[in-house]
Amino acid sequence: MTVADQFRPGTFVDALRFIWHNSGFLLARTGEHLELSLAALGIALLLSMPLGLWLGHRHRGLFAAVSISNVGRALPSLVLIAVGLTIFGVGFWNNTAALVVLAVPPMLTNAYFGIDGVDRDVVEAARGMGLSELQVLLRVELPLGLPLVIAGIRIAAIFVIATATIAAIAGGGGLGEVIVNQASYGLAGVVAASLCVSALAFLAALLLTLLLRAASRRPDPIP
Amino acid sequence: MIPNFGQGSRCEVDNGWFCTEWVRAHWGDTLQPALVQHLELAAIAIAIGFVLASALAFAGFRFRLLDPPIGFLADFLYTIPSLALFQLLVPFTGVTETTVEIALVSYTLLILYRNMLEGLRGVPPDALEAARGSGLTRLQTLVRVELPLALPAVIAGLRIATVSTISIATVAAFVIPKGLGQPIFTALEQDVFKTEILTAGGLVVALALCADGVLVLVQRALTPWTRLERAS
Numbered sequence: 001m002t003v004a005d006q007f008r009p010g011t012f013v014d015a016l017r018f019i020w021h022n023s024g025f026l027l028a029r030t031g032e033h034l035e036l037s038l039a040a041l042g043i044a045l046l047l048s049m050p051l052g053l054w055l056g057h058r059h060r061g062l063f064a065a066v067s068i069s070n071v072g073r074a075l076p077s078l079v080l081i082a083v084g085l086t087i088f089g090v091g092f093w094n095n096t097a098a099l100v101v102l103a104v105p106p107m108l109t110n111a112y113f114g115i116d117g118v119d120r121d122v123v124e125a126a127r128g129m130g131l132s133e134l135q136v137l138l139r140v141e142l143p144l145g146l147p148l149v150i151a152g153i154r155i156a157a158i159f160v161i162a163t164a165t166i167a168a169i170a171g172g173g174g175l176g177e178v179i180v181n182q183a184s185y186g187l188a189g190v191v192a193a194s195l196c197v198s199a200l201a202f203l204a205a206l207l208l209t210l211l212l213r214a215a216s217r218r219p220d221p222i223p
Numbered sequence: 224m225i226p227n228f229g230q231g232s233r234c235e236v237d238n239g240w241f242c243t244e245w246v247r248a249h250w251g252d253t254l255q256p257a258l259v260q261h262l263e264l265a266a267i268a269i270a271i272g273f274v275l276a277s278a279l280a281f282a283g284f285r286f287r288l289l290d291p292p293i294g295f296l297a298d299f300l301y302t303i304p305s306l307a308l309f310q311l312l313v314p315f316t317g318v319t320e321t322t323v324e325i326a327l328v329s330y331t332l333l334i335l336y337r338n339m340l341e342g343l344r345g346v347p348p349d350a351l352e353a354a355r356g357s358g359l360t361r362l363q364t365l366v367r368v369e370l371p372l373a374l375p376a377v378i379a380g381l382r383i384a385t386v387s388t389i390s391i392a393t394v395a396a397f398v399i400p401k402g403l404g405q406p407i408f409t410a411l412e413q414d415v416f417k418t419e420i421l422t423a424g425g426l427v428v429a430l431a432l433c434a435d436g437v438l439v440l441v442q443r444a445l446t447p448w449t450r451l452e453r454a455s
Contacts, residue, residue, distance in 0.1 A: 191310060
């Protein structure tokens with residue numbers, strides 16, 4: 001680290017200048033960042049949704065859901081990346097695997113609690129109308145539990161984008177590569193990339209918040 | 224600190240999965256100091272975060288208009304990736320412990336604030352009515368009725384905040400050479416020395432789980448009535 005220990009807010013002006021002059025470069029890094037994050041989120045969704053929704057539907061595995069979320073929170077992202085390095089070596093899969101491990105707990109736990117918490121009377125009514133178990137889950141429980149399910153995806157997305165930054169130490173590319181490489185890009189470059197990754201995380205969170213709002217809107221009551 | 228591949232044991236030379244002799248030799252000079260620093264970084268952040276979040280929660284509870292902006296700010300801070308937040312603070316506070324603590328504190332705020340507010344708002348109206356009926360003043364009601372009843376939610380928030388702060392504090396080593404992230408970095412530079420990564424990583428997780436366990440015990444001691452209810 002070669003930064004002077006002093007108050008230098010002017011760095012932000014330099015950072016903006018860096019963004020202006022290197023927009024193509026930063027855009028390419030942002031693309032890599034997004035690619036890694038989306039791959040991890042996609043795999044995590046495929047792994048956690050079927051299991052979380054089904055367990056919630058059967059009201060089983062409360063203990064597992066709570067423990068997975070607790071253990072998941074205790075797993076530091078840097079440790080996951082480093083341990084992934086020891087197992088897979090440098091590359092895309094090391095980082096994807098670490099990010100998936102990080103993204104699954106919040107998705108799984110929220111999917112479980114979202115479905116588990118749906119009013120049982122409503123579920124019974126749906127069964128009484130002759131809906132199959134899968135139909136009950138997909139047509140009744142999922143729409144009602146969707147806000148919590150999306151909230152879990154939102155937390156996972158924030159985690160994944162943040163950790164994809166750290167993944168740069170394991171050759172993950174993305175914006176983190178600029179942030180951890182101050183020797184090449186200078187403090188202005190580091191701050192510029194930090195601004196970009198913050199904006200990316202904020203936009204992802206905003207998008208999912210809007211989705212969550214849309215999902216929580218109740219249908220108009222019949223007059 | 225640096226594993227000497229020339230003179231080390233067979234396991235160290237081969238970079239085996241877990242070399243007990245390395246851990247024994249470097250507990251005193253590497254692992255233990257890092258563990259203590261890690262605990263220190265996290266404890267300071269949680270303490271400051273708790274005080275700050277309490278003040279914000281009281282403000283949001285007393286004046287409802289303040290809740291949306293405070294909630295938005297806390298949520299916004301929580302969204303910023305840790306590594307980026309550290310670097311964004313460097314131009315202001317330099318490569319110092321202050322930088323790390325500001326970032327760590329800002330990550331505790333969202334969870335603590337939300338849980339405290341939820342706890343305070345979740346106090347049953349009957350309890351408030353009874354307090355008013357017994358002639359308690361507003362301050363007395365807060366201290367004797369609302370705070371104790373909000374305690375389980377507050378401690379639940381504190382548990383989450385503690386575990387995540389201990390976990391995020393590993394990233395601090397990107398800025399200052401402190402905490403359990405430091406041995407992990409050293410190991411990454413030493414051809415991914417597995418023993419050091421696994422031991423330091425294990426210590427972070429163990430520290431987080433221990434802190435969580437302590438808070439569970441604290442909650443049991445402070446809110447004995449929650450167990451009575453479950454028993455009856």
